[in-house]
Amino acid sequence: SLEQGGIVTPERSTPQALPNPSPIPDGWPAAMKEEGRYGVAGEFLQAVEPFSESDPQALITQLYACFGNLVGSKPHLVVEKTRHGTNLFVAVVGDTSKSRKSTSWDQCLSLFGSVDPVWAKNRVESGLSSGEGLINAVRDGSPLGDPGVLDKRGIFFEGDFTRTLKAMSRRGNTLSPVLRKCWDGGDLRVITKHSPLKATGAHVSVIGQTTQYELFENFSQADMLGGLGNRFLWSCARRTKLLPFGGAPLAGELRKITERLRTAAEFAREVREMRLSSKARQLWVDLYPRLSEASPGLLGTMTSRAEPQVLRLAAICALMNGSDEIRTHHLRAALAIWHYSLASSRFLFGDKQVVKLDTRLLRLLREAQSGLTRTQISVALSRHARGEAITSALERLNRPW
16 A cells, blocks of 8 residues: 555555465366457456456456346347347356355446446346246336336346245246246236236346355256256356455546446447447358357257357447447457356356256255265265265365355
8 A cells, every 4th residue: 555644545555365275166167258358348347356356257247237237128139030138147156155246246236326326226126036026026007007117127136046046946936937038028928817917128137146056956957948047147256366355446447437337328228229240240150150059968958049148248248338339349258258158057067967966965964964974975865876976076065166
């Protein structure tokens, strides 16, 4: 810190950071490529990263989700006859409080609370538990006197995404199909006996945070394979450093970023259909076959919307940087973010059998009142798991992210 006349001014110094001593798990995704830091999003990371223990990949995906919801439903892309808006579903997966997932959200919410205080106060929701409840948050008016909700934007932050996943698994719950319809865009409707709910032109985004094991414990196979899982951008997150005394970005830098985002949002709200520049179209032709390649098993199912995910990210990147045309640098930034999401998905879903064993073992240990011996574990697993597999699973469960 600088000292002037005996007064310490820590806001002018970068806090002392210690490396995170926790080992990086095998298969953990490599850091996002530099192209993903293009423009104002990169400026935000540069301003915040030295002062935060949050994972930069978690910061940037949530930043994109917030801006994409903030600008509303007008800006969009059309692919064949399908309309794609700027609403994203993001899932940040990391180990409980040690991964600093909630801290990354706090950074984004604080920023957008300055960009658009009304949106941050009124359109950030939580508590997703049913399709009816979601539609009610963006509902149309009714002839019975209900004025409805005029602002159809809504971003649902679920810091305990496990609770949402458990709600979806209950018999008769309509949340999963309504969420799928939200991502697709358009009108939402659930017909109930006493209250036919409807929302026209809803613009809904979701940010969920959970752990890997809670994810597999509670995300039903039907929802994974039924099209909800591949509507999410999956992002692994871990604490990047240790800041014993915390820190705060320079206020002047944040003010510049806030003003840039505010100007970009005002511009974006008037944009209608977006298109790719001629050079971006050629790049898209080159990228498209690789994005369209299918991976085997659960990983392939969870990442099968690569093409629309990249286009949505590219559209948000363009708008965030004041352009109504998607150019090559916007497309490359989107691709870098997608590649990190793909690598995260590979870590989370690439070896289903390993995760399945870890999840079963975690459930057994939680249910045991006084612990389990290795023999008891083997018997509980019906002796289907080899000793070395159980040893590896125990090591993974005991290792912090």
